[in-house]
Structures are given as C-alpha cells and as structure tokens.
Amino acid sequence: MADPSATPDPADAVPRSADREPHTGTPRWVKVFAVVGALLILLLVVMLLAGGHGPGRHTGSRGDAPSSAVIEHSA
Amino acid sequence: MAMPPRLRKLALTAHVASSVGWLGAVAAFLALSIVGLASNDPQAVRAVYVAMDVSVWYVLLPFSVASLLTGLVQSLGTSWGLLRHYWVVIKLVMTVFATVVLMLYTETLAYLAHRANDTSSLTVDVDDLTRASPVLHAGAALVLLVVATTLSVYKPRGLTRYGRRKQHGVLQP
Numbered sequence: 001m002a003d004p005s006a007t008p009d010p011a012d013a014v015p016r017s018a019d020r021e022p023h024t025g026t027p028r029w030v031k032v033f034a035v036v037g038a039l040l041i042l043l044l045v046v047m048l049l050a051g052g053h054g055p056g057r058h059t060g061s062r063g064d065a066p067s068s069a070v071i072e073h074s075a
Numbered sequence: 076m077a078m079p080p081r082l083r084k085l086a087l088t089a090h091v092a093s094s095v096g097w098l099g100a101v102a103a104f105l106a107l108s109i110v111g112l113a114s115n116d117p118q119a120v121r122a123v124y125v126a127m128d129v130s131v132w133y134v135l136l137p138f139s140v141a142s143l144l145t146g147l148v149q150s151l152g153t154s155w156g157l158l159r160h161y162w163v164v165i166k167l168v169m170t171v172f173a174t175v176v177l178m179l180y181t182e183t184l185a186y187l188a189h190r191a192n193d194t195s196s197l198t199v200d201v202d203d204l205t206r207a208s209p210v211l212h213a214g215a216a217l218v219l220l221v222v223a224t225t226l227s228v229y230k231p232r233g234l235t236r237y238g239r240r241k242q243h244g245v246l247q248p
Contacts, residue, residue: 014153014154014155014160026161026233027161027231027232027233029231029233030161030165030233033165
C-alpha cells in the first residue's frame with residue numbers, strides 16, 4: 001500500500017503551470033502592488049518628515065503638550 | 076532543500092496556525108483600541124491600554140515572529156522557494172514590514188500602559204491616553220494581514236527574474 005504522506009499536497013505543491021509559465025514580463029497584479037506599496041511608503045515618509053508619525057511620537061519625548069482635559073479618577 | 080512530506084505538513088500547520096493566530100490577535104487588538112478611543116469611562120480606558128500592552132508582548136509579537144519564521148521554513152523547504160514567485164516575495168516583505176512596525180510600536184504601547192497604570196496620581200488625563208494611533212495601526216495591520224492571507228490562498232502566477240533563471244536551469248538547485 002502506498003504511503004499516503006507521499007502524495008503531493010495540493011496546498012503547498014507548486015502547480016506545474018505556475019513553474020512552467022512562459023516569460024511574459026512582470027504580471028499586472030505585481031505592478032499594481034508595487035504602485036500601491038510605493039504610494040503608501042511615500043505617505044509614511046512624508047508623515048515621518050512632518051513629525052506627525054513615528055516611534056517615540058506618542059511617548060511625550062518630543063515635547064508633547066499636556067492635554068487640558070483632565071478627568072478626575074474615580075478610583 | 077525539500078522537506079519530507081510529513082515534516083512539510085507539520086511546518087505548513089505551524090505556519091497557518093501562527094498566521095491565523097496573528098490575524099485574530101490583531102482583530103482583538105483593534106476591538107480593544109476602539110474601546111480605548113471611544114469610551115468615556117476612565118477605568119475602561121486604563122484597562123484597555125494595559126491589556127493592549129500585555130497582548131502585544133505575549134500574543135501579537137510571538138505570533139508575528141512565529142509566522143515569519145515558519146513562513147521562511149515553509150518557502151525554503153518546499154519547491155516554492157523564497158525568491159522564485161512574486162507572491163512569496165511580496166508576502167515576505169509585508170510580513171517583515173508588519174513585524175518591524177509592531178516591534179517599534181511596543182514603545183508607544185509601553186508608554187500608554189505606564190500612564191494608564193500610574194496609580195500615584197489621583198487624576199488621569201484621558202485625552203492623553205485616548206488616541207487614534209492604536210486604531211489606525213491595528214486597522215492597517217488587519218488589512219495587510221488579510222492581503223497576505225489572500226496571496227497565500229490564491230497564489231497568483233508570476234515568476235521573478237531569479238525564478239525564471241531557475242526555471243531555465245541556469246542556476247543549479
């Protein structure tokens with residue numbers, strides 16, 4: 001009896017068509033991902049340079065002004 | 076280096092479990108952060124920020140690192156490879172990015188949890204704790220992880236330049 005574990009697992013085996021596809025350049029979906037990713041990174045860089053984002057921004061280490069809305073702790 | 080079938084299934088199970096666990100943990104974190112942003116109850120806000128800090132260290136970070144490591148094992152140990160298919164490369168970049176941002180964000184959460192846990196003061200500055208930042212970070216992480224999961228399921232076609240060279244046998248396996 002054949003070992004069932006030797007059967008290729010469709011969940012992680014590379015389909016033959018995917019490994020033997022013709023050279024047609026970069027797929028369109030990759031280009032879309034690249035454009036969206038580049039725009040998001042650009043947005044992130046602008047926010048970092050503007051000082052509105054980034055590590056330490058929320059820790060008060062950059063002189064965050066204390067809020068005026070102080071609520072009495074009921075405990 | 077191809078893994079034997081049983082080891083490959085074990086690695087795949089570990090990868091799926093850690094990735095799905097990460098996604099679920101981010102969803103729970105998003106719910107907490109929304110409560111922290113919307114609640115008017117100072118005690119609830121304090122509790123939420125302490126809970127978020129704990130969940131990052133004991134759930135989110137372990138799951139994210141596990142997802143990254145098991146993903147590396149899964150790709151290197153199967154014929155998919157790490158750099159042969161665009162979907163694998165993009166998923167790797169997204170996972171590394173999300174893990175690094177999460178690690179950096181622990182500083183913010185530690186600060187917020189410290190402020191929330193500060194019982195030395197009789198007053199709590201709720202506006203100082205109530206921020207949109209955790210909601211935005213968790214929302215972005217959720218979108219990113221859903222996209223990564225979709226890539227894993229659909230496995231869209233597309234060989235990288237390296238993958239094409241391997242396909243034509245220029246590089247030895």
